[in-house]
């Protein structure tokens with residue numbers, strides 16, 4: 158009996174409530190874990206495969222926790238403790254039996270030896286049985302107590318292992334993208350630096366521009382014959398209407414595809430002023446009320462235009478001229494034109510560069526003068542043989558010294574039209590002519606038979 162009460166005390170000491178509490182805690186943790194997984198899923202969904210792998214890992218972890226901790230503790234409570242309780246019931250029953258046997262043994266009358274013997278033997282059997290069972294009972298209590306010591310620790314350790322492998326996996330996954338993250342960080346740094354530099358540059362530009370005086374808006378006017386989009390020049394010009402009212406309208410003009418075109422608004426269709434620039438000429442116009450005017454004349458019509466400034470007028474005139482030259486250059490019939498025009502009209506020109514001396518080197522590295530001087534006989538005056546002639550007769554296609562050019566002028570333009578190679582402007586047609594002819598070719602005709610006729614060719618030293 159004494160033992161019995163000790164066993165019972167021990168049994169009560171088995172912290173069954175602790176197990177239940179642990180299971181409850183574990184369930185709570187798993188629930189929280191599941192909530193974490195789903196929240197985590199939402200968060201990482203965007204990070205493609207990586208996120209999936211991560212949440213898979215977490216799911217695995219909480220599955221593992223479910224199995225290892227909760228199940229293990231559950232089994233412990235359900236099976237081990239239940240078995241123990243059954244044993245206890247059995248033990249209680251046998252104890253009651255023994256108590257009954259003790260009572261019966263005590264009640265057995267002295268004068269009935271048969272009854273006494275029976276009661277004694279029953280008591281002895283039940284006591285034996287009780288002792289036997291009590292021994293079993295104690296064993297079970299000890300086993301349970303022993304098991305309790307490692308079972309929980311085992312569950313906890315396996316859970317810790319699961320945690321460890323989870324974070325290990327997470328670490329590995331994140332470690333893989335480490336170079337990428339470093340690269341991104343470097344790019345970010347660069348972007349920040351670039352942006353700061355860009356900002357400083359813009360601020361600097363802003364300050365510089367602000368310092369300028371806007372009253373002289375002489376922005377650099379440029380045209381480009383070889384523009385990739387085909388637009389040599391564009392901008393606003395006033396156009397005088399060809400009707401009786403002769404009203405002036407502001408229109409957006411452009412030179413493109415060897416045509417002069419304009420449009421009322423940006424999205425309007427193009428109106429062609431000059432269909433083929435090769436057929437037109439351009440000249441400044443001073444005998445008109447308005448300033449900065451120039452006229453584009455083509456065989457069918459002429460068009461009066463007004464620029465906003467003298468610079469712009471010059472730019473437009475030069476752009477038209479350069480486009481005319483360019484249009485000739487593009488027609489592949491003449492070798493000379495190509496070479497000449499490149500030197501005659503640098504394809505990219507500005508007011509500043511256009512005001513440079515005309516016989517400065519052009520793109521080809523040769524000047525008009527050098528080109529024409531290279532033709533047979535052109536190294537000397539066509540008439541007197543003076544070296545290095547600088548004048549030309551544009552209808553005859555020859556070069557002359559200054560002395561002979563004066564004589565040619567005196568003959569009248571119906572005989573010879575004299576121009577300076579270096580001072581006058583040259584239209585492409587004239588340049589073409591000059592290159593087709595030359596002193597030798599012309600003298601072969603004009604002086605073909607002077608010796609037979611008894612004539613003498615003048616020398617540089619000859620009198621006028």
Ligand SMILES: [Zn+2]
Pocket residue numbers: 538539540541542543557558559560561562
């Ligand atoms: Zn001469």
